[in-house]
Amino acid sequence: MKRTETTPRDRALTWLARREYSTFELRERLVQSGCPEGEVAPLLEALCNAGALSDGRFTEEFVRIRLARGEGPLRIARALEMRGIGRDLAARHLDRPLGEWVRAAEAARRARFGVNLPEDAGTQGAQARFLLRRGFSADTVAGLWQSWGREFLED
Numbered sequence: 441m442k443r444t445e446t447t448p449r450d451r452a453l454t455w456l457a458r459r460e461y462s463t464f465e466l467r468e469r470l471v472q473s474g475c476p477e478g479e480v481a482p483l484l485e486a487l488c489n490a491g492a493l494s495d496g497r498f499t500e501e502f503v504r505i506r507l508a509r510g511e512g513p514l515r516i517a518r519a520l521e522m523r524g525i526g527r528d529l530a531a532r533h534l535d536r537p538l539g540e541w542v543r544a545a546e547a548a549r550r551a552r553f554g555v556n557l558p559e560d561a562g563t564q565g566a567q568a569r570f571l572l573r574r575g576f577s578a579d580t581v582a583g584l585w586q587s588w589g590r591e592f593l594e595d
Contacts, residue, residue, distance in 0.1 A: 448475040448483055453492065460498040463488070464524020499525050503533045510548030513541060515575020542583050545576045546593055549584065557585070 448470055455461060463484055470480050487493035499520060506516045513534045520530040549567055558564035564585060571581045
C-alpha cells in the first residue's frame with residue numbers, strides 16, 4: 441500500500457487521535473517529521489483554538505496515568521517539566537490531599553513488597569528508598585510507618 445503525502449495538520453491530528461500531547465511534544469514531533477518551522481507555531485495555535493490540543497488536558501491525563509502506575513508527585517513533576525509543562529500547571533494537577541499520596545505510596549509499596557509491613561529497619565529502609573526513587577516525598581514515605589499516615593490507610 442502506497443503511503444500518500446499528508447499535511448502537517450493531518451499528521452498532528454492523527455497523532456492527537458491516538459493520545460494527548462503537550463504543545464512542546466507536538467512541536468518537536470512536527471519539526472522532526474519535516475514540517476517547516478515557520479508553519480509549526482500557527483498550526484499549534486490553530487489546534488489549541490479548535491480544542492484539539494490542550495496542555496491542561498494533557499497534564500490531567502498524564503498525572504492520572506502516572507499516579508495509577510505508582511509514581512509520586514516529585515517524579516511526575518519532573519516528567520511534566522521535560523514535556524514542556526510549566527510548574528504552575530503541573531502544581532495545579534498535582535495538588536492533592538496528603539492522604540491521597542500516602543495511599544498511592546502504600547499501593548506502590550504493596551505491589552512491590554506485598555501486604556506485610558517491614559519488620560526491621562533494613563527492610564523498612566529498602567522500601568523507603570524504593571518509594572523515594574518512585575518520586576514520593578520523604579514525609580509521605582515516613583507517614584507509611586507512623587500513626588498519622590496509617591490513619592489515611594484505614595479509611
